[in-house]
Amino acid sequence: MIATFSDPHFEAPRSELAVIVLGIETSCDETGIALYDSERGLLADALYSQVEIHAEYGGVIPELASRDHIRKTLPLVSQVMAEAGLDVSEIGGVAYTKGPGLVGALLVGASIGRALAMGWGVPAIGVHHMEGHLLAPMLESDPPEFPFVALLVSGGHTQLVRVDAIGKYEVLGESLDDAAGEAFDKVGKMLGLPYPGGPHVAKLATEGDPKRFDFPRPMINRPGLEFSFSGLKTFVRNTIAEHTDEQGNIDPQTRADIACAFQESVVSTLSIKCSRALEHTGLQRLIIAGGVSANTRLREVLEASVAKVNGRLFYAQPKYCTDNGAMIAYAGCQRLLAGQQNELAIDARPRWSLESLPALES
DSSP, X not given: OOOOOSOTTOOOOOOTTOOEEEEEEOSSSEEEEEEEETTTXXXXXXXEEOHHHHHTTTSOOHHHHHHHHHHHHHHHHHHHHHHHTOOGGGOOEEEEEEESSOHXXXXXXXXXXXXXXXXXXXXXXXXXXXXXXXXXXXXXXXXXXXXXXXXXXXXXEEEEEEEEETTEEEEEEEBSSSOHHHHHHHHHHHTTOOSSHHHHHHHHHTTSOTTTOOOOOTTTTSSSSOBOOHHHHHHHHHXXXXXXXXXXXXXXXXXXXXXXXXXXXXXXXXXXXXXXXXXXXXXOEEEEESGGGGOHHHHHHHHHHHHTTTOEEEEOOGGGTSSOHHHHHHHXXXXXXXXXXXXSSOOOOXXXXXXXXXXXXX
């Protein structure tokens, strides 16, 4: 537990085991840097988004993403160090995203992180990107206790995971094709919304009539906890085509109604699967993490769903739902405290199983 004090001038003696970790996130199109103190919590963090760069192309261009990480990482490191008022001599470790993600982008963060650690004479640890998301709710003032079920909905991932401790993960179900986040972005593109489409679909959905269209809930009539959103994406495309005139125009209200129906379908599907996962595991704590976990409609529906079984829902504040350095710093800190670290070799893993991670020794 992190102690807090009302007197800002009081400074408690630091434990010999305390460590301040620099976190570096460069898995895709956002550069995130943060400093996490194992005793005081998050000290400072900064995030740079490449949305404007990739918007012109309607999607992430890996080479452009890698080059921009090169330009932005070190300046952001200097920024958070200054904001926290720290000297490099106070840094006890460096954590960087090792995977999964775009290999070029990962290599930038891994190379810089490993070089800084070597220069500062401190250990370095490569962090699993999805473990970072999974542990992001731990940054909040009322974090969940283990064990719990986690719904990870980030970019190309939609997974339900039983979490018994850090590193003790059992994947209960995952997407067989398009993940929920991918489906949101692709539907946004179909509706002619700006890149990235997901947040714009959610915003447009608030203007829609939820009773006009009734879209299917994929795979809810099958046993198991897998997901599939490619068929729903096709259903949306066909619905758009049916309501588009010969000039290629679609009524604004119809666009909003389609966005609303799509979101309701995804949220309902995720909620049904989460309820099944809680019943399957016998657990009552559910966390949601990743970019889609910032969706307010998803939070509303899941809050109501877990309340029916006297459960609790946990999630991070919105800025820590998307890719960020804070989650990497936190996850890396826990593993460094447990004595784990990486060798000198720079290792990036575009694909990396969450279940392959070593558990922390209790």
